[in-house]
Structures are given as structure tokens and as C-alpha cells.
Amino acid sequence: VNPELDPVCVHYPEGFLDPSICIPxxxxxxxxxxxxxxxxxxxxxxxxxxxxxxxxxxxxxxVAELYALSLANIRLREKLKxxxxxxxxxxxxxxxxxxxxxxxxxxxxxxxxxxxxxxLLDVDxxxxxxxxxxxxAGDEVLRTMGEYLRTKTRAMDIACRYGGEEFLVILPGxxxxxxxxxxxxxxxxxxxxxxAHDGISLAVTV
Numbered sequence: 160v161n162p163e164l165d166p167v168c169v170h171y172p173e174g175f176l177d178p179s180i181c182i183p184x185x186x187x188x189x190x191x192x193x194x195x196x197x198x199x200x201x202x203x204x205x206x207x208x209x210x211x212x213x214x215x216x217x218x219x220x221x222v223a224e225l226y227a228l229s230l231a232n233i234r235l236r237e238k239l240k241x242x243x244x245x246x247x248x249x250x251x252x253x254x255x256x257x258x259x260x261x262x263x264x265x266x267x268x269x270x271x272x273x274x275x276x277x278x279l280l281d282v283d284x285x286x287x288x289x290x291x292x293x294x295x296a297g298d299e300v301l302r303t304m305g306e307y308l309r310t311k312t313r314a315m316d317i318a319c320r321y322g323g324e325e326f327l328v329i330l331p332g333x334x335x336x337x338x339x340x341x342x343x344x345x346x347x348x349x350x351x352x353x354x355a356h357d358g359i360s361l362a363v364t365v
Contacts, residue, residue, distance in 0.1 A: 170195070180216055182223045186231035194223045246320040248298060249305025257319035257327055264317070264331050276333030278342045280365045285324040288363065296356045300324075300363055303354050311348060 168181050170193075180196040196219050198212065244256035252260065261277075268275040282288070282300060289297040301324065308318040308326060317329040328345075330338060346365055354361040 168195075178212065180212075180219050182216075182219045184223045184227045184230065186227040189231075191227060191230045191234075194219060194226065246305070249301050249320045249326075251305045251308060251326070252317060252319040254319065254322060257317070257321065257329070260317045260319075261327075261329055264329055268331070273332055274334040276328075276330035276335070276338030276341070278328040278330065278338065278345065279321065280326050280328075280342070280345065282324040283364045285363075292356070292361065296354075296361060297324075299356045300354055300361070303352060304349070304365075307349060307352060308345070311345060 168179070171179065178198040180198065182194040182196070183190060184192040184194055196215060198215060244252055246253045264275055267273070282304065285297065285300075288300070301320075304326065305318075305320070308328060312318050312328060313330075315331050317331075319327045319329070321327040328341075330341065333341065349363065349365045352362065354363070
């Protein structure tokens with residue numbers, strides 16, 4: 160880009176005057192970022208300028224391709240890691256990750272002589288609910304429960320799907336009374352949830 164002749168990208172500051180190159184970084188049709196190259200061409204002669212910019216552009220494209228490959232691999236690795244520890248229906252941690260986390264947090268609490276709270280809950284009469292409204296409605300209940308527990312717990316808390324309609328929340332540093340208060344807060348909150356499915360509003364308790 161020659162700022163005197165070409166439009167300048169919006170991410171550059173006002174009054175930007177140096178030549179620049181912007182190269183998109185993408186993989187498999189997905190945009191991952193943008194490589195900006197600012198060119199100091201003060202000491203490049205006019206005769207060599209065109210070839211100089213072409214060389215810089217080609218090198219930039221090769222760098223962008225390497226970045227794209229690296230970023231795509233990192234994202235794939237993170238996706239696979241996430242899939243290995245997350246329950247796909249609720250978006251909560253799965254039982255395998257729960258067991259690892261629970262062992263770690265109990266050991267940490269013992270080492271620091273600290274508290275750890277556990278809340279184990281399940282959806283009341285879930286089998287009867289499925290029999291009446293169907294398994295798709297049941298799945299919607301579990302998805303809603305997952306979203307609720309994710310948003311109503313602290314960042315340090317570990318909300319997990321224990322199995323079926325059962326859930327476990329690990330609360331590091333939480334004493335008995337705080338744990339009871341949190342459990343009651345969750346119980347009342349779930350009771351107020353309105354779960355939309357197939358044109359009707361459903362409710363559950365835990």
C-alpha cells in the first residue's frame with residue numbers, strides 16, 4: 160500500500176505515511192488474523208523499489224502461511240483437548256475431568272488446611288419428565304442446567320456433569336455454611352428457570 164495513492168487500512172493510525180503490506184492469515188477457509196508489515200523504504204532507490212516491495216510481499220505471504228499452519232494446529236489441539244474433558248450436551252466438565260479436579264482440589268485443601276465445598280444435585284423426577292415430554296425436552300433441560308451452572312458459579316468453581324441428570328459443583332475455599340447457601344441459591348434459581356421447548360414453557364426442580 161502506498162498511502163499517497165491507495166486507501167489505508169483502518170487499523171493504522173491517522174496520518175500514517177509509510178508504505179505497508181497487510182496479508183490475511185487463514186486456514187481451511189477460516190480467517191485467523193492479519194499480518195501487518197511496515198516498510199521503511201527511505202533508503203531504497205526508485206529503480207529498486209518495485210522489486211523490493213515484491214520481495215517483501217512474497218516473504219510476508221510465506222510467513223503468513225507458516226503462521227496459519229501453526230495457529231490451525233494449536234486450535235485443533237485445543238479443540239481436541241476441550242472435547243476430551245467437556246460433556247458435549249451440557250457444556251460442563253465431564254466425569255473424567257471431575258475426578259481429576261476433585262483429587263487435585265482435595266489435595267490442595269489438605270495441604271493448605273483450607274475448605275472445599277461440594278454440591279451434588281440432580282433433576283427431580285427426570286425419568287417421568289422424559290416419559291411425558293420426550294427425550295428432546297429432557298436434553299433441553301440438561302442444556303439449560305449446564306448454562307445455568309456455568310453462569311452462576313465462580314471462575315474458580317468446577318461445575319461438572321456427574322452422570323445422567325446429576326451434577327457436581329466443586330467449590331475451592333468454600334466452607335460448610337457458604338456451601339449450604341450456594342446450594343440453596345442454585346436450588347431456588349433452577350426452580351425459577353423457564354425452559355422453552357416446542358412452543359411451551361417447562362420447569363423443573365432439583
